[in-house]
Amino acid sequence: MSLASLSSSPPASPPKTRSRGIFDNDPEHVLDLALSRLQAAGIKLVEWRDLVDKRMGVPACIKNYSYLVPDALVPQASHVLTNLGLPFAPPTNFEISVYGDFAARGHSHRITHSIQSGRSFATLADSELEEGPPSHLCSPGCAPVLVPAPAVYASILRMMLQYDKFHPTMCILQSQLSELIGYHLLRSSDGYIDTGDEEECARWDVDRRVSDAFCIVLAWGVDEV
Numbered sequence: 001m002s003l004a005s006l007s008s009s010p011p012a013s014p015p016k017t018r019s020r021g022i023f024d025n026d027p028e029h030v031l032d033l034a035l036s037r038l039q040a041a042g043i044k045l046v047e048w049r050d051l052v053d054k055r056m057g058v059p060a061c062i063k064n065y066s067y068l069v070p071d072a073l074v075p076q077a078s079h080v081l082t083n084l085g086l087p088f089a090p091p092t093n094f095e096i097s098v099y100g101d102f103a104a105r106g107h108s109h110r111i112t113h114s115i116q117s118g119r120s121f122a123t124l125a126d127s128e129l130e131e132g133p134p135s136h137l138c139s140p141g142c143a144p145v146l147v148p149a150p151a152v153y154a155s156i157l158r159m160m161l162q163y164d165k166f167h168p169t170m171c172i173l174q175s176q177l178s179e180l181i182g183y184h185l186l187r188s189s190d191g192y193i194d195t196g197d198e199e200e201c202a203r204w205d206v207d208r209r210v211s212d213a214f215c216i217v218l219a220w221g222v223d224e225v
Contacts, residue, residue, distance in 0.1 A: 022085040030111050031065055032142050034081055035134060039143045041080050043073050046119060046146040049102075051135045053176065056149055056184040065111060067145070071118035074107055078116070081109040100169030123158040124148050150220055153180065185213035 022030055038045060046068035053060040069077045082088055089110050091103035106117045128151035131144040148155060156177050163170040182188045186209045193209075194200050201207075 027111055030086070032134075034084060034086060034109075034111065035142055035145070037080050037084055038069075038077055041076065043069055043077050043080070044146055045069060046122075046124065046129060046148060047132075047135060048117070048122060048148070049176070052147065052149060052152050053179060055132075055135050055147065056152070056180060057187075058179045058183045064108075066106070067116050068119040068122055068124065069116050071120050074116065074118050078107050078109070081116075086110055098168055099172060100163075100167055102169060102172060121159075122148070122155045124151060124155050128154065153177070156180075181213075185216060186210070187212070 022033070035045060047055070047066075048068050049066040050060040050062045050064065051066065054062060078088060086109040089108040091099075091106070091108060095103040101121065102117075105121050109116075129146040129148055132147040134142055134145050156173050160170060160173050160177075163173070182193065186193065186204075186206075188204060188209070193204050193206060195206060
């Protein structure tokens with residue numbers, strides 16, 4: 001004889017399969033898709049901040065992907081990203097107090113974060129930009145982006161003229177300039193050399209590094225800076 005157990009509970013339903021969303025992809029794939037959509041809309045993108053630092057030899061840990069777009073196209077670019085499923089993420093008061101205009105004048109969308117700002121913020125002219133492959137890991141289908149190297153130095157210096165000494169935006173600009181000089185121009189693996197320490201200067205052969213850096217800057221030419 002067999003025993004049958006009865007239950008008033010309804011029969012179990014098969015588990016529902018969740019549709020795959022855009023955030024199920026890794027950030028680089030999401031970024032690749034976002035850039036492709038923006039470029040398809042005719043929006044020219046300029047790599048900025050951590051992406052430029054990485055391209056120029058600064059060992060940057062990229063948490064946010066920052067790009068410049070023409071000022072008049074910022075609303076359109078934001079609309080493209082929103083329609084793609086990347087929600088707009090306005091900065092908090094804390095972020096503005098820490099990052100200054102980098103947060104206040106940026107339009108952030110979740111990727112982990114993609115930050116776009118109007119190109120006038122960085123004071124970059126078309127003549128200071130050159131095409132290059134994107135710095136992030138992307139598919140071959142992603143079109144080239146615009147890169148401000150080496151005009152990033154001129155951009156930073158022009159931006160610094162707009163802020164007082166203790167403005168949070170100024171602090172970030174000073175830090176970025178220091179890292180670029182250390183890693184890119186002086187080719188220091190440490191990024192900083194204490195020029196007041198004679199032994200350290202001798203160990204790093206600072207005189208030669210400064211001379212080499214001077215030649216690099218001189219080669220850019222006045223018109224390029």
